[in-house]
Amino acid sequence: MHRVLISDPLSEDGIKPLLEAEDIETVMDSTMSYEQLLEAVASAEALIVRSQTQVTREVIEHAPHLKIIGRAGVGVDNIDIDAATENGVIVVNAPDGNTISTAEHTMAMLMSLARNIPQAYHQLQQKRWERKKFVGVELKDKVLGIVGFGRIGREVAQRAKGHRMKVIAFDPFLNEEKAEKSGVTNGSLDEVLQQADFLTVHTPLIEKTKHLINEETISVMKTGARILNCARGGIVEENALYEAIQSGKIAGAALDVFEEEPATEHPLLSLPEVIATPHLGASTVEAQENVATDVSYDIRELLRGGTVRNPVNLPSVSSEMMERLAPYFKLSEQLGSFLSKVVDGTLERVNVYYSGELLDVDTIPLTRVAIKGILSHHIGDRINDVNAFKTAADKGITINEQKSTRTKGFTNLITVEVETDKEKRSLAGTLLNGLGARIVQFDQYSIDVVPEGHLVVIRHTDQPGAIGRVGSLLAEHEINIATMQVGRTNEGGEAVMVLTVDKPVVGECNEKLGQVEDIKQVQCLTI
Known part of the structure; x- marks a missing residue:
């Protein structure tokens, strides 16, 4: 029993x-x-x-x-x-399990926000009949901007279209074909912000989405737009929202979640333009x-000895197999993480190639980890080694794994290649005896980089002085260079520079790097 x-x-x-x-x-x-x-x-x-x-x-x-x-x-x-x-x-x-309930709650909040229903009812409770005070807006022909077009975002879109709203959505995994199939417009984040009469967020709360809706992003929205958050507290920067409502930039907000809960004393609740519920998105029978x-x-x-449908962590691997694979797990995830932060466009395909010592082992667990590294940049901790494949499939991403006898001179080699609707990028890594993980090729360029810490990836023209100008600019901002690798295919042609630095390159320094002569692109990342 x-x-x-x-x-x-x-x-x-x-x-x-x-x-x-x-x-x-x-x-x-x-x-x-x-x-x-x-x-x-x-x-x-x-x-x-x-x-x-x-x-x-x-x-x-x-x-x-x-x-x-x-x-x-x-x-x-x-x-x-x-x-x-x-x-x-x-x-x-x-x-x-709570997809429908959250989508329906979002629509309930949307309609309540548009027609001032909670505020009007509150006045009736106070025995006040104030029709003129609560003139609302219709949803028909209004633009609903959806940030995050996963299961819940798609359900919200279908319901909004039933109200004859125009829907524009942003999601790193959404492309034109998928958007057309769902009957929505695929837009960049800025396009969604600029066009939305109502903005609703349906993303996980990760580093990339924390305070995604902030003073800067609110500033590009229409004056008089309205904001909804029935996803996760912290996606909307609450102080910025408070100030935007106070100034009249934002006409109102509907919130089911807060950064700190319970939120009974939150300043936003004092604003008549705000309606709120105590985290009821999943609260249906x-x-x-x-x-x-x-x-x-x-x-x-x-x-009963069967398999599970919704695993969160890694299932057991035989001790013998784990012993052989263990050294490569971190490298595989680092390769995926690196690529996810430099590639442009909507991810469509991932190819993973193995050679050398990895030819005669089951490399599927390593591929899972590489996919996890790629997807975690957009989805966060919800992605793990087990659900990586299923999540990729749900996003329409094709995964291909191949083995080859070509080692390019290394005893082991893992190459991760990603294809988007805009470009194809690849990264190859190896474990050097006694020296640990190394990136040995980036696209067509041979390099030697430890895949961790703060990195600066620079595409530039191979001309005298380019490296010196970069070093001088970083020195001006008191950023120390730990290592620098330069790869090129021919003299005076395209080249790539990869630096490891002691602290992140952000703000003014990042902007100035992009303006340096002969530099075409700067990408700063942390692995």
Whole structure:
């Protein structure tokens, strides 16, 4: 008999796959103290939580029989993923269960914002009948700008089109073909900001999207535009939004999430132009049932020897295979991460080539890690070694893996090549005995660079003085160069310069580098 412990409140209809299984004993107790949880989990093979239970390393290490942890929802911030992986415990979540509920909540907020419904109702509660004060705007023919065109963004778009809105979307994985198929316009971030009458965000919260909507991005929006955030607190810089509403630049905002929650005393709530809800995007009977069902199904299948649909961490690899692959994992991810930050356009295809010592091993785990490195730049921690392939497929990205006897003089070589709708870029790396990971080729240029730290990649014309001008400019801004590599194909032609520096090159220094004579492109990245 398999034992499943549920430590947070869940829909009983949602956990029917477990309750109806004759070979599974399900114990539900959402009132346990942390000490009681440690005791209860000791005999469990599976643990299901929502956001209340903190699944720490201690909890996992107190559960010698634990095979799987299910998070009935999307985020897994309350689960120590590293500890789970180290102890051979698979973590699953329910990424699709609240898609409809969040999209519908966004539309409810959109319509409420357009017609001032909460404010008008509040006045009625105060026994005031003020029709003229709450004149709204129609949605028909208005432009809805969507930042983030994943599952939820697409659902919002379909509903907005039903209101005869014009939809323009920005997503790093959206191209013209996909946009046309969805009936929306594909735009850059600036184009979406400039055209939107209503702007809604549906991205994960990662370094790249934190405070994406800020003073600078708000400044390019239409005066009188409105902003919605039913995704993650922190995507919208709240102080900037407050000031923009106060100044009249932004006509109003609808917020379901805040950077710090609960947010009952937030200054934005004092503005009559703001409507808000207490993080209700996934709070429907159906969504709660869906996430519980999805997780219950995965747990039941795993306990019976099957496979899971929504894994979050890496499944186990044989110790023999892991021993051979382990040295290459970091290099593979670094190659993918590097390329993702220098390539331009919408990603369409990734080719990974292996040669030398890697010819006779299963390199699929390495390819997963390379894909993870590429996608994490846009998606963040939601991407891992296991779901990288599925996520790439969902984004319409083709993955190709090949092996070759051509080693270019190296005992081992990994080459990652990405193709977008605009260009093709490649990066080759190796492990040098005693020296660690090295990038040995960037596009057609031979170089020798350690793939970590702060890097500056410069495309330039091979002319005397170019290197000196770069060095002098960095020195003026007190940025020390650790290493410099220059690759060229012929004298006086195109060349690439890759520098490792002691601190990031940002702001004025970055701008001035791009203006240096003979320099065509500057890209600054951190690996």
